[in-house]
Amino acid sequence: MKNLVVNPVLNKEFKLRFRSFKSYLGVLFYLLALGLIIVGFIFIESLSNNMQGFFKPEQSRTMFMVLSILQLGLILFITPGLTAGVISSERERQTLNIMLTTTQSSSSIILSKLISSISYLILLIAASLPLYSFVFLFGGISPGQLLTTMGFYLFTIVVYGSIGVLFSTLIRKTIVSMVTTYGVTLFLAGGTAFLALIFMQLTNTYGYTGTQPTNPLAYFLAMLNPVIILMSTFEPEITNEITRSTGIEFPLWISYLISYTLIFIGSVLLSIKKLRPNMQKG
Amino acid sequence: MIEILDLTKRYGKFTALDSLNLTIEKGSVFGFVGQNGAGKSTTFSILATLLAPTSGSAYVNGYDVQKEPKLVRKQIGYMPDFFGVYDQLKADEYLHFYGASYGIPFAEREKLIPQLLDLVNLSHKRESYVDLLSRGMKQRLCLARCLIHDPEVLILDEPASGLDPRARVEMREILKELKSMGKTILISSHILPELAEMCDTIGIIDQGKLVAQGSVGDIQSQLRGERLILVKVNGNAENAISFFEDDPNIFKLSLLEGGLSFQFIYKGTTEEQTELLKRAMLSNLAITSFAEAETDLEDVFMEITKGVELT
DSSP states (O other): OHHHHTOHHHHHHHHHHHHSHHHHHHHHHHHHHHHHHHHHHHHHHHHHSSSTTOOOHHHHHHHHHHHHHHHHHHHHHHHHHHHTTTTHHHHHTTOHHHHHTSSOOHHHHHHHHHHHHHHHHHHHHHHHHHHHHHHHHHOOSOHHHHHHHHHHHHHHHHHHHHHHHHHHHHOSOHHHHHHHHHHHHHIIIIIHHHHHHHHHHHHHHTOOBSBOOOOTHHHHHHTTOHHHHHHHHHOHHHHHHHHHHHOOOSOHHHHHHHHHHHHHHHHHHHHHHHHSOOOSOO | OEEEEEEEEEETTEEEEEEEEEEEOTTOEEEEEOOTTSSHHHHHHHHTTSSOOSEEEEEETTEETTTOHHHHHHHEEEEOSSOOOOTTOBHHHHHHHHHHHTTOOHHHHHHHHHHHHHHTTOGGGTTSBGGGSOHHHHHHHHHHHHHTTOOSEEEEESTTTTOOHHHHHHHHHHHHHHHHTTOEEEEEOTTHHHHGGGOSEEEEEETTEEEEEEOHHHHHHHTTTSEEEEEEESSOHHHHHHHHHTOTTEEEEEEOTTSSEEEEEEOSOHHHHHHHHHHHHHTTOOEEEEEEOOOOHHHHHHHHHHHHHHO
């Protein structure tokens, strides 16, 4: 553990990251984008309700949902960009070989690369927390809900980050690694929801024979989708609908935690194994 | 000490290394010569635990590169032929990073880094960003990086490539100093002729095979059967040329620019050469100089690898 805390790669990555002006610009634009959307949301909502110029406290909850889902979208968009090049860019910059001839273990290199790249995302999220004070200003949301959402972000970032690091280790070129990671992210965050909806729709269409028919496939797709999971923490009706359609009552978010933990462990272990050549005599 | 036994590396059908056998004694300097793609970098990468061989074994100070890669990494300082640097790090931070990567405590690094920077003449650049250093300085900094954990073996792949003459001289001086420190050094370089004086042994590799190994003198004497002789005359060279042309041991005679000198390859024995010179002297050919042209290591290398291609 001590090795990880005072890890040279982590130390170096922090130095490189926070010495670059781009990192601060990134935080600025991230907050600007989120801030504009919140202000825009309040503006539109206060225009469209009956009492023009007022923002109802009940709408604060909707705003929280919009903000949270938007933030999730931004996280899913940024994570591959930050992680899918961590190893391949070192390879392209011709610094990886030198690093691999040091006595640092592969696991230390992979984990510190992962931690350093996602720590920037955590900074983005932490910096966005004051924006959530808009929500608290109007009420309608519990601090517990906010903490759950933040925990959910952290977990999702770590898992998607590990997928990025895996492709960055396996694929030589950063650009190909990026495209692959974005492809997988798009499938997990969008494709699974789309397919789950199709399967649920198909089940319901053929379901007018008296009893509710079930098809478990949609459950396994939905449990991989971070957007559905996040929304289900706001709207329990989503979980109920999935349970009705698939016949599986096991909580969806636990399945998400289990499946994503497995993806994380698999990605990290494979990255560690593939970082250096397999020297064992065959 | 480094021992390489039947080392083979294949990429699909292409054989990069073909049953290479090599022993390098502790504290010696070994020069590895070969054309691009001959297998030098492949050998170095295997020794640096960056590449797994297809078959065969390699040992660094008795540690097997495949079975004990971690222990091998402690023994070696590796400088690849092409390497990059981090653009936002200063020279001393660069060395701190690699020092920490070898598990050297901060306090110890603080003492070591000024000494290393001094060794490679970069003390004045301690606070400079690595990316802004000249190529020669980067190479020297990389060499300092190789030394940070005080390895016994240095594996330097083309450490002087792309350097201007002054930077090459500086690099050579540093290497001499490292040799005097008792390091075992493996070096491949285009400027091997310049380094010949500091190499105890050289190995010539061609198409993945070691075609010659020995001291610089040994390898040059392998070619002693053939000597390049340069003759200078005072006045008309034609008489002299027609005299030498008749000798059966003389080949490829050519007149050099200016018309006052010519050279040829002599394949006779030294006794025959003495006889030839005596006869020439007695023939009033107005010869001012009759000398063996120095064959440098590059000529030796070209000669040997040419022979391999023919067979």
